[in-house]
Amino acid sequence: MSDTDAAAARRTPSRVPLRLAVVGGRRGRAFGSTLAQLTDLLELTAVCDRAESVLAAWSDAFPQVKPYRDFDDLLADDEVDAVFLATPLKQHAQQAISAMRAGKHVLSEVVASYTLAEAWELVEAVEQTGRTYMLAENYCFMRPNLMVRNLAAAGAFGQLTYLEGAYLHDCRHLMHTADGDLTWRAELRTEVSSIYYPTHSLGPIAQWLRAANGAEDRLETVTGFATGSAVLPAYFSKEFGADHPGALAETWRQGDSGTAVITSTSGAVLSVRVDAVSPRPHNMTHYVAQGTNGAYESARRDGEDPLLWIAGRSPERGEPGQQAERDWDPLWAWAEEFEDPRWREHLAAAEQAGHGGGDYFVLKEFAEAVRDQRPPEIDVYDAVTWSSIIALTVDSIDRGNQPVEIPDFGGR
Structure with a gap:
């Protein structure tokens, strides 16, 4: 040949x-x-x-x-x-780097990297090896999240100015073995105070921001905040006794609930919250988007509809000369126009997969990106940017909740 x-x-x-x-x-x-x-x-x-x-x-x-x-x-x-x-998430970066240098393509569960040094090394490995790397952030592929991204890309919201993402999931039972030994999830909480699992909350809203405001609108600064640790000491004391190390407040360097406030170069503000221990009903897919022309609020629990309001198209009532009374549309009322084609074609298969169908589309997108020799939908640059919130919030919290700059890892 x-x-x-x-x-x-x-x-x-x-x-x-x-x-x-x-x-x-x-x-x-x-x-x-x-x-x-x-x-x-x-x-x-x-x-x-x-x-x-x-x-x-x-x-x-x-x-x-x-x-x-x-x-x-x-x-x-x-x-x-x-x-x-x-x-376990702390292993992802080095395993991905080793795999790419061995000639393998990589699909990585979240997060992509735990430290900034790992993030830069991961980018270097992708660029040097030419292997396909994709972050398996399945929340980006959930049906409502893809619809909202399509709405953003079509200009329905106008310019996005404020977004929220929150992952509220009581995982206390996953913090220990049956004998009371700490699992890797719990050990992470003994190391540093940070937003240690940010990508479920951040990934979808970061994609919406780019779709609405353009690729030049990048994440610029982050400020981290953490509560005290009150839940886990009480939980371990009840489950394993007051003498268990987990019953001591000083064991837990990570607070019960963490929030990262992120600014973008356009002036948008993104609020990202992660709470994996506080006792409450789960709300692992909490999202809000506010633009100059519309707004979105995700469902809070099973049985609720996600809600959408777009100026000039959503319901309004009132007398002329008076401020209109506005009402939400269910997001699904907009499906005929903004349903993502992948969901339209593969609805039955996706509904059988985990994480709201996201698992199906993560695997499909990765395989097709490798097959078609094109960048995947969530490439290494997005992966390390979203994951860098871990290390950057450590820095911010240690500096008394000061804003810190988010590196520009490239891409776009």
């Missing part, structure tokens, strides 16, 4: 399914049924986990899958094209 033919072959999208390995089989099993729906795009080839019981469960469900206990052994397998990282 001539050099010209070889170059053309590299540019030609492959129609052969991408051979995928799942790393972190315990969490990764949540994607098993979704992978089974995407066999035209993805071939589940291997799974890697330290626990034999996890590997055995995968083997029962997918007998053809090769089991690995060692990550380096998996990376040496030439029959694996890509890895899906579903490991």
Whole structure:
């Protein structure tokens, strides 16, 4: 084959399914049924986990899958094209870097990186290897979030000026084993005070901001705030006794609830809240958008509709010369015009997947990006920007809640 033919072959999208390995089989099993729906795009080839019981469960469900206990052994397998990282979040960046330098494409669970140094190293690895890297931020692909992004891109909100995202999920039961040992989630809370899990809250609203205001409107500064830690000491004292380390307030350096206030170069303000321990009903998908021409509020609980109001198109009542009484539309009333085409085409399959259908579209988008040799929808630059809020809020809180600059990692 001539050099010209070889170059053309590299540019030609492959129609052969991408051979995928799942790393972190315990969490990764949540994607098993979704992978089974995407066999035209993805071939589940291997799974890697330290626990034999996890590997055995995968083997029962997918007998053809090769089991690995060692990550380096998996990376040496030439029959694996890509890895899906579903490991504890502090491992993601270094595992992704190692995988790309071994020639693998990477789909990484959130977050992408834990420190700023890792963020820059991850960007460098993508740029040097040319491998496809995508952040598996499934909340960006939820049905209402994609509809709102389409509305933003169409100019329905005008210029976006204020956005909120919050992840409110009582995960106290995931902070310990049955014997009371701290899990990796709890250990994170003993290290630093930060917004340690920001991308579910930030990812969708950052995409809306860009869609409405343009790619030049980038996230500029962040200021971090954290409450005290009152919930976990009381919880561990009740569950395991007053002598348990978790019953001591000084064990927990991370507050119960954290908020990051982010400004953008256009003057927009984004409020991002994460609370994974406070006792309350779950509200893991709280979003608000306010623009110069409209507003959006997500549903708070099952059975509610997300709400939309657009000036000149949503209901208004009142006498001439008086201020109109305004009312919300259910978001679904706008579906015929602004439903994302992917949801229109794949609704039945997506509704069977986790995280509001987001898991289905994350895997599909990654496989298609590799196949078509194009940047994925959530590339490394978005991934590290959103993830950098962890390290930056540590800095801000340590400096007495001072604003700190968000690096420009490139892209756009």
